[in-house]
Amino acid sequence: MFDTLSDKLQHVLGDLRGRGRLDDETVSKAMREIRLALLEADVNLQVVKEFVARVRERAVGEEVTKSLTPGQEVVRIVHEELTAMMGGGDSRLAFAPRGQTVILLAGLQGSGKTTAAAKLALMLRKEGKTPALVAADLQRPAAIDQLEQLGRQIQVPVFRSGNGDPVAVAREGIDWATSQGCDVVVLDTAGRHQFDEDLMEELQAIRSAAKPTNVLLVLDAMTGQEAVNVALAFQEQVAFDGIVLTKLDGDARGGAALSARAVTGRPIKLASVGEKLDQLEWFHPDRMASRILGMGDVMTLIEKAEEAAEADEQAEMERRLRAGEFTFDDFLASYKMLRRMGPLKGVLSMIPGVGNQLKGLEIDERELARVEAIVLSMTPRERSFPHTIDGSRRQRIARGSGTTVQEVSRLLNARKEMQKLMKQMGKGKMPALSGFPGKR
Amino acid sequence: MARTWAELLGDDGSDETPEQQAGFFGRLRDSLSKSRRALTQQLAVTAFDPADDEAWERLEEALITADVGVPATAEIVRRLEARAAVTTLDEPLQEELASLLGDPGTLDVSARPSVILVVGVNGTGKTTTIGKLAAELAKRGRSVLLAAADTFRAAAEEQLEVWAGRAGADFVGSPRGGDPAAVAYDAIEAATSRGRDVVIVDTAGRLHTQKNLMEELAKIRRVIAGRLDGAPHESLLVVDATTGQNGLQQARLFSEAVDVSGVVLTKLDGSAKGGIAVAIAHELGLPVTLVGVGEGLDDLRPFDPDDFARALVGSDPAGV
Numbered sequence: 001m002f003d004t005l006s007d008k009l010q011h012v013l014g015d016l017r018g019r020g021r022l023d024d025e026t027v028s029k030a031m032r033e034i035r036l037a038l039l040e041a042d043v044n045l046q047v048v049k050e051f052v053a054r055v056r057e058r059a060v061g062e063e064v065t066k067s068l069t070p071g072q073e074v075v076r077i078v079h080e081e082l083t084a085m086m087g088g089g090d091s092r093l094a095f096a097p098r099g100q101t102v103i104l105l106a107g108l109q110g111s112g113k114t115t116a117a118a119k120l121a122l123m124l125r126k127e128g129k130t131p132a133l134v135a136a137d138l139q140r141p142a143a144i145d146q147l148e149q150l151g152r153q154i155q156v157p158v159f160r161s162g163n164g165d166p167v168a169v170a171r172e173g174i175d176w177a178t179s180q181g182c183d184v185v186v187l188d189t190a191g192r193h194q195f196d197e198d199l200m201e202e203l204q205a206i207r208s209a210a211k212p213t214n215v216l217l218v219l220d221a222m223t224g225q226e227a228v229n230v231a232l233a234f235q236e237q238v239a240f241d242g243i244v245l246t247k248l249d250g251d252a253r254g255g256a257a258l259s260a261r262a263v264t265g266r267p268i269k270l271a272s273v274g275e276k277l278d279q280l281e282w283f284h285p286d287r288m289a290s291r292i293l294g295m296g297d298v299m300t301l302i303e304k305a306e307e308a309a310e311a312d313e314q315a316e317m318e319r320r321l322r323a324g325e326f327t328f329d330d331f332l333a334s335y336k337m338l339r340r341m342g343p344l345k346g347v348l349s350m351i352p353g354v355g356n357q358l359k360g361l362e363i364d365e366r367e368l369a370r371v372e373a374i375v376l377s378m379t380p381r382e383r384s385f386p387h388t389i390d391g392s393r394r395q396r397i398a399r400g401s402g403t404t405v406q407e408v409s410r411l412l413n414a415r416k417e418m419q420k421l422m423k424q425m426g427k428g429k430m431p432a433l434s435g436f437p438g439k440r
Numbered sequence: 441m442a443r444t445w446a447e448l449l450g451d452d453g454s455d456e457t458p459e460q461q462a463g464f465f466g467r468l469r470d471s472l473s474k475s476r477r478a479l480t481q482q483l484a485v486t487a488f489d490p491a492d493d494e495a496w497e498r499l500e501e502a503l504i505t506a507d508v509g510v511p512a513t514a515e516i517v518r519r520l521e522a523r524a525a526v527t528t529l530d531e532p533l534q535e536e537l538a539s540l541l542g543d544p545g546t547l548d549v550s551a552r553p554s555v556i557l558v559v560g561v562n563g564t565g566k567t568t569t570i571g572k573l574a575a576e577l578a579k580r581g582r583s584v585l586l587a588a589a590d591t592f593r594a595a596a597e598e599q600l601e602v603w604a605g606r607a608g609a610d611f612v613g614s615p616r617g618g619d620p621a622a623v624a625y626d627a628i629e630a631a632t633s634r635g636r637d638v639v640i641v642d643t644a645g646r647l648h649t650q651k652n653l654m655e656e657l658a659k660i661r662r663v664i665a666g667r668l669d670g671a672p673h674e675s676l677l678v679v680d681a682t683t684g685q686n687g688l689q690q691a692r693l694f695s696e697a698v699d700v701s702g703v704v705l706t707k708l709d710g711s712a713k714g715g716i717a718v719a720i721a722h723e724l725g726l727p728v729t730l731v732g733v734g735e736g737l738d739d740l741r742p743f744d745p746d747d748f749a750r751a752l753v754g755s756d757p758a759g760v
Contacts, residue, residue, distance in 0.1 A: 036510060039504055039510055040509075040510060040685055041685070042507075042684030042685055042686070044505075045501055045504050045505050108682065108707075108710065109563070109565065109707060110562070110563025110564055110565060110680060110707070111563060112562065112563055139735075140599070141598070141599045141602035141603065142595040142596075142598035142599035142601075142602060143595070143599075144595075145594070145595035145598045145599075146593065146594040146595035146596075146598075146599075147594075148594075148595075149594035149595055150594050153594075193707070193709065193710035193711060194710075194711060195709075195710065195711055220563065220680075220682070222561070222680075222683050222684060222686040222687075223682050223683070223684060224507035224682060224683055224684025224685065224687075224712065224715075224716060225504070225505050225506070225507050225684065225712075226507075226682050226710070226711050226712040226713075227682075227684075229711050230682070230711065233711075247561070247562060247563075247647065249647055249649070249650075250561065250647040250648065250649050250686065251647075251648075251649045251686065251689055252684070252686035252689075253685075253686070255684070256684065275650075
């Protein structure tokens with residue numbers, strides 16, 4: 001579970017904190033691990049080499065932040081560089097100022113074009129556009145039926161034609177969409193590989209005929225080293241504007257995204273993160289960087305925690321924890337600290353190993369407000385000596401905070417749990433998160 | 441020279457001429473060697489100097505670039521280093537690649553009916569592979585029935601039905617959203633009563649990380665096994681040759697669910713070299729049974745480790 005890059009680096013570089021500057025030897029050791037991690041994530045070898053060289057140059061001589069180990073410091077630099085490399089460029093789609101916006105999807109067979117077309121159309125419909133789908137994949141048996149069925153599910157009209165020429169179908173489809181009053185046309189094309197000259201010429205012809213506002217390369221996140229050649233060839237032949245990354249709901253580390261981005265300079269615009277048709281998202285470079293490195297976003301967590309807790313606030317809390325004191329005042333303070341760090345779910349998912357446990361779990365942010373209300377309805381004495389809160393006091397607190405006795409009792413139990421948890425943390429154990437208020 | 445369908449299926453004799461077989465190898469090599477794809481060209485060396493660190497590094501990089509993966513690459517390098525004197529790379533490298541790939545897989549269709557369950561992640565080419573396999577089996581005198589147990593993807597049934605028509609196979613479908621295990625069950629019933637030789641069950645593509653869908657797959661297998669002793673006789677995992685290291689994880693988890701018996705490596709006509717097959721064979725001991733090299737009906741072939749290794753390394757086939 002904790003077999004992450006940061007752990008590996010920790011192992012290789014040692015656990016010494018604040019060791020001054022990163023020296024040449026430390027960085028060299030780290031770069032070997034980084035190289036391996038990126039290759040295992042399917043980042044193209046050439047891209048890895050260039051990336052590692054650049055990070056190396058930046059890392060040597062870098063001062064190690066006081067609170068971090070050298071390993072964490074290296075991860076921080078690598079993560080920053082990866083994020084910078086994958087972000088940049090306009091991640092939005094281009095829309096025609098007037099008239100039809102045409103989005104052409106292209107890619108290898110099985111990369112997920114047809115599904116991506118439907119997901120994109122649904123996304124656009126939800127954003128207030130009036131999209132239409134055009135089925136210009138005349139190669140794969142039943143591809144048109146598939147698009148038609150998907151169109152019905154998302155209530156987007158689909159154009160199909162008896163014409164056997166995809167170029168003509170694209171042209172007809174766009175005219176038809178105009179006549180239907182649609183302002184965006186999503187063109188689904190047949191899958192093709194870049195050495196198939198006939199099909200690549202056909203794609204160029206479709207591009208010339210359709211005059212798309214956006215050409216998007218649909219790329220499977222599981223693609224290996226070839227991602228570079230695929231992306232370069234499609235760029236050369238149809239000059240795509242951006243990338244749609246598919247099948248990110250699997251466990252592929254998705255190095256292909258970095259490869260394709262690095263060699264073409266084209267931004268990754270959208271990411272498909274599930275089988276359901278509404279599971280298409282705008283692309284987040286920082287999440288992708290963490291994913292490629294195979295780690296929860298530890299660094300951000302550390303940074304946020306440092307910002308959130310004032311230094312002496314932290315020291316005082318630590319002292320009390322060591323002493324085994326954990327009153328409701330502390331409880332409230334730690335809650336407020338957590339909330340300053342951002343949405344709870346986001347914070348928790350940054351802890352390596354916890355992210356997975358949170359999948360599909362809803363955390364109710366409003367519950368935090370109720371927790372605050374309950375604590376504020378306690379007398380100062382009750383907050384310091386929680387064991388004195390009996391039945392009638394619970395009733396009073398529930399009335400005062402507009403909650404129920406059950407909710408008050410649950411919070412009392414949660415404080416006990418949290419006290420235990422804090423004691424564990426004080427002993428350096430990883431906390432178990434069961435019984436955490438706000439989690440349900 | 442290239443394995444024949446007769447060898448794969450355990451049939452007597454061969455209906456393929458040496459020219460046909462050589463022609464296939466040529467295509468495999470051509471597709472693998474397109475625009476300096478072959479490893480030797482990438483290595484840019486004719487003579488190999490084991491004392492030259494850079495030569496070893498180039499070899500490692502060539503293998504990594506072919507998606508062979510870090511562990512299998514390290515193993516190949518270790519084995520080559522262990523050889524006494526390596527002066528040329530071609531042959532030793534071919535031999536080690538072939539040895540990592542292990543024995544060629546077979547396809548057991550001796551029972552009547554035999555059931556072949558086909559699984560894999562989305563978009564690897566399961567339905568297309570099944571269409572081509574049905575056509576080859578029909579060509580070799582087997583009556584085939586195709587079962588559309590992909591009840592999830594829109595129009596998956598229609599797609600398989602088109603292939604059934606092309607291959608002259610029977611077809612058992614079901615409404616979309618239906619129970620895939622029931623489709624498999626019905627298909628075996630139909631094949632038994634009609635006296636068909638082979639049932640090929642198409643399943644919905646699914647990411648191996650989706651627990652409930654993998655459980656559904658395990659259930660399909662259980663239902664098949666419960667209906668017919670010894671079935672499924674083959675469980676084929678279809679892997680796209682462009683897949684990177686995630687292919688290993690696919691093979692691992694699909695094996696857990698349905699006890700995969702062999703791998704079909706598809707889309708080798710693209711630019712990818714399919715080195716992930718080496719990693720899968722090396723780390724999980726799963727043989728590659730078939731390879732797909734194009735979209736035509738006869739573009740599915742029995743896998744031959746030696747041929748594949750030779751095409752990957754890029755040397756000329758002996759005797760052709």
